[in-house]
Amino acid sequence: MSNLRGERRDVPAASNHEELTKLRAAGYNMLVDLTCVDYLTKGRPHRFDVIYRLMRLDPATGEDLGRVELHCAVDGEPVLRSAKDIWPAADWLEREVWDMFGVRFADRPGIKRLLMYEEFVGHPLRKDYPIAKRQPLIGPKSGDKADSPSFNILRPTVTGE
Amino acid sequence: MKKTYMLNMGPQHPSMHGVVRLVLELEGERIVDVDAEIGYLHRAFEKHSENETWNNVVPWTDRLNYVSPLINNVGYAMAVEKLAGIDVPERGRYIRVIASEISRVTDHLTCIGATAMELGALTVFLYLIKGREYLYQLVDNLTGARITTAFTRVGGVKGDLPPGFAEKFREIAKEVRLCVAESDRLLTRNRIFMDRMEGTGKLSPADAIAYGVTGPFLRSTGVAYDVRRSHPYAVYDRLDFEVPVGSTGDNYDRYLCRLAEIEQSLRLIEQCLKQIPEGKHSLEPKEIKYAFEIQDAGKLGDTALLAKYAAKVDQTLEGMSKDDQPNTRVLDRKITLPAKESTYTNIEGLMNHFELVMWSWGVKIPPSETYFAVEGGNGELGFHIVSDGGDGPYRVRCRPPCLFPMSAMKKLLIGAQIADVIPTFGSINMIAGELDR
Numbered sequence: 297m298s299n300l301r302g303e304r305r306d307v308p309a310a311s312n313h314e315e316l317t318k319l320r321a322a323g324y325n326m327l328v329d330l331t332c333v334d335y336l337t338k339g340r341p342h343r344f345d346v347i348y349r350l351m352r353l354d355p356a357t358g359e360d361l362g363r364v365e366l367h368c369a370v371d372g373e374p375v376l377r378s379a380k381d382i383w384p385a386a387d388w389l390e391r392e393v394w395d396m397f398g399v400r401f402a403d404r405p406g407i408k409r410l411l412m413y414e415e416f417v418g419h420p421l422r423k424d425y426p427i428a429k430r431q432p433l434i435g436p437k438s439g440d441k442a443d444s445p446s447f448n449i450l451r452p453t454v455t456g457e
Numbered sequence: 458m459k460k461t462y463m464l465n466m467g468p469q470h471p472s473m474h475g476v477v478r479l480v481l482e483l484e485g486e487r488i489v490d491v492d493a494e495i496g497y498l499h500r501a502f503e504k505h506s507e508n509e510t511w512n513n514v515v516p517w518t519d520r521l522n523y524v525s526p527l528i529n530n531v532g533y534a535m536a537v538e539k540l541a542g543i544d545v546p547e548r549g550r551y552i553r554v555i556a557s558e559i560s561r562v563t564d565h566l567t568c569i570g571a572t573a574m575e576l577g578a579l580t581v582f583l584y585l586i587k588g589r590e591y592l593y594q595l596v597d598n599l600t601g602a603r604i605t606t607a608f609t610r611v612g613g614v615k616g617d618l619p620p621g622f623a624e625k626f627r628e629i630a631k632e633v634r635l636c637v638a639e640s641d642r643l644l645t646r647n648r649i650f651m652d653r654m655e656g657t658g659k660l661s662p663a664d665a666i667a668y669g670v671t672g673p674f675l676r677s678t679g680v681a682y683d684v685r686r687s688h689p690y691a692v693y694d695r696l697d698f699e700v701p702v703g704s705t706g707d708n709y710d711r712y713l714c715r716l717a718e719i720e721q722s723l724r725l726i727e728q729c730l731k732q733i734p735e736g737k738h739s740l741e742p743k744e745i746k747y748a749f750e751i752q753d754a755g756k757l758g759d760t761a762l763l764a765k766y767a768a769k770v771d772q773t774l775e776g777m778s779k780d781d782q783p784n785t786r787v788l789d790r791k792i793t794l795p796a797k798e799s800t801y802t803n804i805e806g807l808m809n810h811f812e813l814v815m816w817s818w819g820v821k822i823p824p825s826e827t828y829f830a831v832e833g834g835n836g837e838l839g840f841h842i843v844s845d846g847g848d849g850p851y852r853v854r855c856r857p858p859c860l861f862p863m864s865a866m867k868k869l870l871i872g873a874q875i876a877d878v879i880p881t882f883g884s885i886n887m888i889a890g891e892l893d894r
Contacts, residue, residue, distance in 0.1 A: 358681030385669035388864040411496035
């Protein structure tokens with residue numbers, strides 16, 4: 297089976313933009329995905345792992361000439377630089393990473409959430425965000441749990457309630 | 458100085474395929490700027506997955522792209538299998554390809570039908586939805602549900618093809634081809650349809666690649682990238698199919714690409730039904746033997762058996778010392794649920810079943826991470842999965858194929874007329890369930 301994941305490379309977060317620029321120059325013309333993993337309780341030196349997935353796509357034949365997976369370990373501080381000047385696709389993906397994990401990009405101070413609404417407090421995919429927590433814009437203002445069986449079968453998250 | 462004004466389309470505009478909001482800045486009828494706001498259908502798929510067991514995530518994947526749920530099922534299950542390092546029997550792979558291709562046809566039929574309806578061709582919509590209805594009946598026959606299929610399991614599929622499936626498919630394929638041919642006659646050379654579609658929503662190949670666009674959208678620009686071709690999974694490497702490409706990358710090309718792909722998908726299913734071998738459709742639960750029997754076999758040098766059987770340990774730990782117990786449990790890497798008959802009729806099956814469905818007891822996958830992608834209805838549907846050794850995923854990232862053309866909305870719409878929003882948006886085939894997860 298061909299390799300969809302490509303070679304894994306670990307890059308210091310501070311030099312992510314340099315590395316990405318180099319890879320873009322080396323022909324990696326598509327940013328396939330940009331995502332993040334929260335290793336809160338796994339005892340790693342850095343809490344978040346931001347993953348850039350790149351592909352070298354030959355426009356003439358439509359062949360995938362190779363992929364690479366870039367990992368940047370970060371903590372809460374905004375050290376990563378935005379890649380949206382290299383691939384416009386990074387714009388929304390970075391917004392999602394900020395929205396879901398609260399990982400900031402240094403040169404995008406006014407970044408907007410992508411999926412949640414602006415009034416939302418917290419970052420839902422962090423491991424310390426309780427899965428059953430409610431933040432209703434409408435309905436009960438107290439944020440009480442709904443009286444529904446689906447709220448009772450949920451397993452507690454790592455550090456959640 | 459020219460004056461512009463803002464127009465809010467959505468969040469519940471009837472032409473929108475699911476809930477999304479477009480904020481347009483207009484100068485007369487010309488679009489000066491556009492901002493797409495998404496997230497109205499966010500149901501926390503990724504968060505929920507982290508709190509489920511490996512198999513329990515499958516039903517959540519139905520709700521991603523709800524027009525082609527089977528492809529999502531297959532994509533997720535194959536990603537987990539890649540992580541666990543297991544392989545599905547031949548027949549199961551064929552069944553997965555058949556299921557995926559049925560879903561691809563329903564996806565494309567819906568997309569073309571809805572686009573045509575929004576441009577005033579209601580008849581075409583009815584023809585194509587009729588075709589889709591036949592396929593939904595087939596899906597119902599196969600999986601037991603029309604949309605919420607939950608068809609795959611880690612290690613296989615829910616069940617074998619129902620009796621008479623091939624004949625039923627042949628009849629239905631005839632009907633679907635008829636619907637497509639009728640719509641083709643009504644639409645492809647239709648003056649009104651062409652005027653609305655040709656030259657609108659254009660994207661150059663370079664831009665499409667820069668925006669991460671895949672699937673029929675990318676192929677309409679002339680780049681023949683298809684995951685099934687570049688990274689053949691399941692049995693696609695043995696099947697003969699074409700990858701239709703467009704030339705200009707406008708809405709009309711996307712329509713033609715999807716129309717051509719319907720035919721290719723039907724051909725793929727026909728080939729699968731011809732080639733499909735007899736045999737098991739899923740990995741079987743390992744045969745259970747007493748631990749002492751396995752130990753005896755090992756002493757006699759028969760180590761090949763060790764991986765084949767799961768160990769059964771008495772409560773009294775008869776036949777083995779207590780120190781050996783952890784080792785025998787490691788051997789017991791059962792993945793698939795036992796057959797329902799076995800669950801209901803004998804104690805071993807029942808216990809096997811319970812152990813698999815109980816939290817923190819079930820399928821355990823060693824700590825690792827992987828990425829796997831299949832060709833979804835809209836492009837590369839990828840799953841990045843991280844396991845921490847538990848009975849469920851530590852993190853599931855779904856790469857939603859329609860997020861990428863949506864993020865290219867500015868490129869597609871700026872400078873166009875307000876009427877071009879409708880066909881362009883239709884040909885993106887945005888499915889809110891997948892976009893917002």
